[in-house]
Amino acid sequence: MSAQLQRRYDVVIVGGAVIGSAAAYFLSENRNFTGSILVVEPDSTYENAQTTRAQNSIREQFSQPVNIQISQFGMDFLDNFHENTQVNGEAPLINFRGTGYLFLSEDPAHLAVLERDSTLQRTHGAEVRMLAPRSISEEFSFLDTSSLVGARMGSSREGSFDGWSLLQGFRSRAEHNGVTYLTDRVVRLVRGDGGRITSVGLESGRSVSCGHVVNAAGPRAKLIAAMVGLDLPVEPRARTSFVFDCPTEIPGNVPLIITPEGVHFRREQHHYITGAVPVDDTAVDYDDLTTRRDEFEDLIWPVLAKYVPQFDQVKVITSWGGQYAYNVLDHNLIIGACSLVPNLIFANGFSGHGLQQAPAVGRGISELITYGEFRTIDMTALGYERIQKNEAFVENVVI
Numbered sequence: 099m100s101a102q103l104q105r106r107y108d109v110v111i112v113g114g115a116v117i118g119s120a121a122a123y124f125l126s127e128n129r130n131f132t133g134s135i136l137v138v139e140p141d142s143t144y145e146n147a148q149t150t151r152a153q154n155s156i157r158e159q160f161s162q163p164v165n166i167q168i169s170q171f172g173m174d175f176l177d178n179f180h181e182n183t184q185v186n187g188e189a190p191l192i193n194f195r196g197t198g199y200l201f202l203s204e205d206p207a208h209l210a211v212l213e214r215d216s217t218l219q220r221t222h223g224a225e226v227r228m229l230a231p232r233s234i235s236e237e238f239s240f241l242d243t244s245s246l247v248g249a250r251m252g253s254s255r256e257g258s259f260d261g262w263s264l265l266q267g268f269r270s271r272a273e274h275n276g277v278t279y280l281t282d283r284v285v286r287l288v289r290g291d292g293g294r295i296t297s298v299g300l301e302s303g304r305s306v307s308c309g310h311v312v313n314a315a316g317p318r319a320k321l322i323a324a325m326v327g328l329d330l331p332v333e334p335r336a337r338t339s340f341v342f343d344c345p346t347e348i349p350g351n352v353p354l355i356i357t358p359e360g361v362h363f364r365r366e367q368h369h370y371i372t373g374a375v376p377v378d379d380t381a382v383d384y385d386d387l388t389t390r391r392d393e394f395e396d397l398i399w400p401v402l403a404k405y406v407p408q409f410d411q412v413k414v415i416t417s418w419g420g421q422y423a424y425n426v427l428d429h430n431l432i433i434g435a436c437s438l439v440p441n442l443i444f445a446n447g448f449s450g451h452g453l454q455q456a457p458a459v460g461r462g463i464s465e466l467i468t469y470g471e472f473r474t475i476d477m478t479a480l481g482y483e484r485i486q487k488n489e490a491f492v493e494n495v496v497i
């Protein structure tokens with residue numbers, strides 16, 4: 099649906115999926131921000147957005163304290179989701195299930211890293227436990243622990259939720275607050291004095307003057323940065339998801355389990371959902387959302403059956419292709435402006451953890467635009483400056 103357009107908006111957000119809508123939501127909820135907001139999004143069904151192709155989980159088990167804080171705020175936001183996003187007393191159901199994440203280890207050196215990070219995670223308020231193979235068997239009797247040396251288990255503050263509801267909650271409330279969503283595509287950013295962007299050119303031929311521009315274009319973020327001559331080390335990487343059935347009932351909690359081979363799986367209602375890092379993990383075309391069906395048989399299934407003997411017999415019931423907006427420098431998000439184009443705010447490079455980071459990132463963008471600084475979680479270390487200096491701020495726990 100096309101909206102009636104003003105000629106100028108204080109903030110133009112490029113991309114209206116979960117990150118763009120989180121930014122619109124938090125700006126429009128911020129009493130100290132009184133400006134106008136336009137969200138430009140070409141795909142009103144979100145069929146090709148990564149937000150609707152994700153596996154919808156949230157965890158505290160990161161290796162960087164700032165990422166732990168970001169997800170903890172994400173969890174707090176989900177806790178109060180109905181209150182946070184209601185419009186006329188109604189809000190989508192977020193349906194959070196706190197199963198925890200279980201990281202398995204077969205190698206003492208890898209286990210030492212899990213243990214080292216568990217100390218850091220606990221220092222930052224995450225309830226994680228190291229488990230010896232015997233404790234793994236006791237708690238998760240369906241797992242074959244014969245090759246394992248240990249594991250790290252998170253708390254019920256980790257789990258899965260409805261990602262579509264998160265997006266809808268942000269968007270409905272933002273629109274209710276007066277944010278304009280426009281079905282169009284940004285094709286040009288025009289710069290004026292001091293390098294600032296003065297207007298945004300749209301595919302429809304229209305042009306909108308702007309105060310700030312937020313880059314929330316997901317895997318296409320690099321193309322937006324290139325419109326003002328900046329580089330972003332963000333590229334699309336293919337990720338295929340599979341939902342399968344297992345004829346044998348597995349009783350009890352099946353957390354989100356990450357194997358040393360890079361395969362992850364969890365229970366999804368009466369089914370299971372899984373995926374893996376592809377063997378050839380390189381950049382793909384922006385439009386490439388191919389489902390790489392061979393991955394299940396070649397890569398995933400043997401690993402599933404190794405750890406869960408019942409998974410020797412499974413049936414794939416659906417699968418779909420997606421993309422990570424992969425930050426090749428350090429697998430971490432890039433948030434904030436750049437001195438060369440001071441009114442362009444990045445929110446890019448989520449490398450597979452953008453859904454859970456959306457609340458903190460949306461709030462951070464609102465703070466940057468309203469106050470010129472972070473006021474709650476200090477995300478300065480995740481800024482664009484490190485990209486300019488080519489200094490990595492690495493997140494090790496990427497699934």
Ligand SMILES: Cc1cc2nc3c(=O)[nH]c(=O)nc-3n(C[C@H](O)[C@H](O)[C@H](O)COP(=O)(O)OP(=O)(O)OC[C@H]3O[C@@H](n4cnc5c(N)ncnc54)[C@H](O)[C@@H]3O)c2cc1C
Binds near residue numbers: 151153315
């Ligand atoms: C298989 C898979 C599993 C995942 N699992 C998880 C998970 O368990 N937990 C988690 O936290 N995250 C997960 N993610 C990551 C998460 O989906 C993303 O980080 C998040 O959805 C990113 O949101 P986004 O708004 O930045 O990008 P997107 O959802 O891709 O949205 C970007 C939007 O920008 C629009 N756009 C692009 N170019 C333009 C333009 N020129 N003008 C205007 N608009 C434009 C697009 O149409 C699109 O709607 C997963 C991702 C995948 C692929």
